[in-house]
Amino acid sequence: MRHPSPTVNQPAAGSRQQLPDDRFVDPDLLCEDDSGVTTLRGSRCNECGAITFPAQASCPRCAGTHMSAHPLPRRGTLWTFTIQRFRPKSPYDGPIEFEPYAVGYVNLADQVLVEARLSLRPDQVPLIGDEMELVFTPYTCTPDGVTVTTYAFRTVTDENDGQS
């Protein structure tokens, strides 16, 4: 294949997709849903219902200033994607030894489209419309050896379906 797919850290099959013990890049991005499962923390406008990610204090649609915390759905469909093929400059702080990574927007139940890294299997080519689910995945390691995780989405397969 002319432009090979990126290999991206893939959580071990069957791993529980709770927030890992490692440091998460920005804990303000997360909250628990009604079932106590960690998910992305959005906000919802009390006036017009617009949903944002991350949470923000005012509404970009109606300019309202009353927003409530809103846990985002953990599943959605891939709306578009690309693959980052060169190592970004600072403020990117991923590994010096660069591996390409995929990025996309995932439509979460028509509430909001969230931009995220995509956690792909080796040689997996993402497709618009793929069913995706939220995972937490390591993306770098600090100089003192702490693994830093971020949020990502991976495709739902028969193998991992129901395990998140």
Add this chain to the structure above:
Amino acid sequence: MSVAIVGIGMHRFGRTPGMSGRQQAVVATRDALADAGVDWKDVQFAVGGSASGGFADTLVNELGLTGTAFINVSNGCATGASALMVAASMIEAEKADLCVAVGFDKHEPGAFNADPESVGLGAWYGSTGLMLTTQFFGMKIQRYLHDHDLPVSLLAKVSAKAFRNGALNPNAWRRTPLSEHDIAEAPMVSDPLTKYMFCSPGEGAVALVMASGKRAAAMQSNPVMLRSVVQRTRRYGSFEVFSPWLAPERADSPTVEAAGACFEDAGIGPADVDVAQIQDTEAGAEIMHMSETGFCAAGEQEELIMLGHTEIGGPLPINTDGGCIANGEPIGASGLRQIYENVVQLRGQAGARQVPGNPRVAFSHVYGAPGLSACTLLTR
């Protein structure tokens, strides 16, 4: 609107080692003044911008400390158009009748690395590797090709045209034609866009001398007239660069609104345009912006491009100087480069890249981060 462009000047785009962005701006400004046949001391108002080349108003140290008012503007890749708009507004308001608008830059090689906090985003957005304009353009055209059933091969065709036109432009950075095959097979940067489908951050400077219609008539027999200039920022629901999230419903891009208002203000329609410069940060942007500016419906680009409509000599020549792809992107200068090229074309001075048939109406369009657009119409 009764505003004319009576002088144009440029420092060639690309890389000029040993010369700062400011120095290039001084060259461009002196060229524009000479082209207009005026002196810096005659200028009543100046406006300019640069993203990484320094403050425009400090150019007075070299141009002359005449006391003239000088405003700095900053609107990403739309900076030049904003400078033009401010100068035109001053003339329209009869606050000045001879103005300079200048844009310049000098960027380090490689993709831009924007600061998330400067656009109101958390540091995580940059550190995890999401804050890249290149990713946005890859994702926007990926979805666009999918929605409108356009072939990915169109991207290489657009780039090949840019390099062909650049080869005819002595001021362009990239002056070697490249085949569609070489463009398509180049290293991928952000799928589906390869290295030769993107413009590169570069260097360069452009200046304009602008005058009221009355003053211009006393200076020149047939000046190029600015018919309208409109800038718009994004609406809720448009798909823009540096967006951690998007609304589920899509709204028109700011380009659609800016272009629509620009044509309406001028009383000119897209079908009247003889030559157009539209933002081609990458090849997909030219394709998308052809439709967003109103020159065709979404999905019609394939037929127009395959028929050669956008070539010099076609019914709607686009990016006749090679666009951003062949000229690079010095952020502050880019929008004014389009105006410079349109003035050259309307004057019939474009040499090997001259649009035939005495073009009379010229359109330009810029798109800048984090989601704004400006469009202009010139006539002669």
